[in-house]
Amino acid sequence: MADATIIENATDGDIADWLAQRLGEAFAATEGPVTITVPGGSTPFPIIEQLLTRDLDWSRLVVWPGDDRIVPEDHEASNTGKLRKLFEPAGAEVVTLTIMEQVPHFDLAWLGMGADGHIASLFPNTDPKLDEPRSILRLTPDPLPPEAPFDRISLTLPSLLASDQILFVIRGSDKRTVFDQALAGKSDLPVARLLAGAKQPVTCFT
Numbered sequence: 001m002a003d004a005t006i007i008e009n010a011t012d013g014d015i016a017d018w019l020a021q022r023l024g025e026a027f028a029a030t031e032g033p034v035t036i037t038v039p040g041g042s043t044p045f046p047i048i049e050q051l052l053t054r055d056l057d058w059s060r061l062v063v064w065p066g067d068d069r070i071v072p073e074d075h076e077a078s079n080t081g082k083l084r085k086l087f088e089p090a091g092a093e094v095v096t097l098t099i100m101e102q103v104p105h106f107d108l109a110w111l112g113m114g115a116d117g118h119i120a121s122l123f124p125n126t127d128p129k130l131d132e133p134r135s136i137l138r139l140t141p142d143p144l145p146p147e148a149p150f151d152r153i154s155l156t157l158p159s160l161l162a163s164d165q166i167l168f169v170i171r172g173s174d175k176r177t178v179f180d181q182a183l184a185g186k187s188d189l190p191v192a193r194l195l196a197g198a199k200q201p202v203t204c205f206t
């Protein structure tokens with residue numbers, strides 16, 4: 001079972017404070033860049049807005065979208081487009097997610113989760129594997145989620161697990177039930193598979 005800490009009823013500001021603390025520690029531990037992967041959807045963006053008001057050297061941060069919808073970056077559904085608009089004016093680099101063989105080891109992997117148990121764009125129908133040899137995949141969710149009915153590109157389970165620590169933000173009681181069951185090993189959904197493979201600390205804000 002994953003070594004998980006659950007922090008209940010956190011505000012976006014609380015999560016931004018936690019992230020700023022972790023990033024500050026990572027910056028202090030190296031002279032090079034600090035590399036993180038972040039989710040899309042809707043949950044992370046108000047947190048990122050607050051995070052970027054914190055006093056850190058954002059030019060040392062490299063941000064990898066954990067997944068995206070296959071749409072132009074100026075489309076309202078583009079995770080990368082939204083991340084670029086927030087992070088780049090602060091000086092951080094935002095990577096374009098394309099099929100490539102290698103991804104870096106992440107200082108932090110921040111994940112969201114859908115109520116169907118998907119993480120990044122690893123939906124249940126795509127049967128994500130802990131021993132997946134590819135780093136990044138193109139996928140088609142089935143069923144297509146009505147709020148974002150697009151083909152996807154996503155980091156795989158091994159790419160997400162190549163990280164020093166994992167952060168989840170899980171909002172809403174339906175998602176919380178799915179997460180708790182996954183953490184207890186009572187489901188085989190993508191989130192449960194990731195948690196089963198996690199050797200690093202996992203922090204979950206609700």
Ligand SMILES: O=C1O[C@H](COP(=O)(O)O)[C@@H](O)[C@H](O)[C@H]1O
Nearest residue numbers: 039040041042043112113114120
């Ligand atoms: O489609 C996606 O959904 C999940 C969950 O998003 P949320 O807004 O319900 O938190 C997200 O983590 C993923 O990156 C995104 O592409």
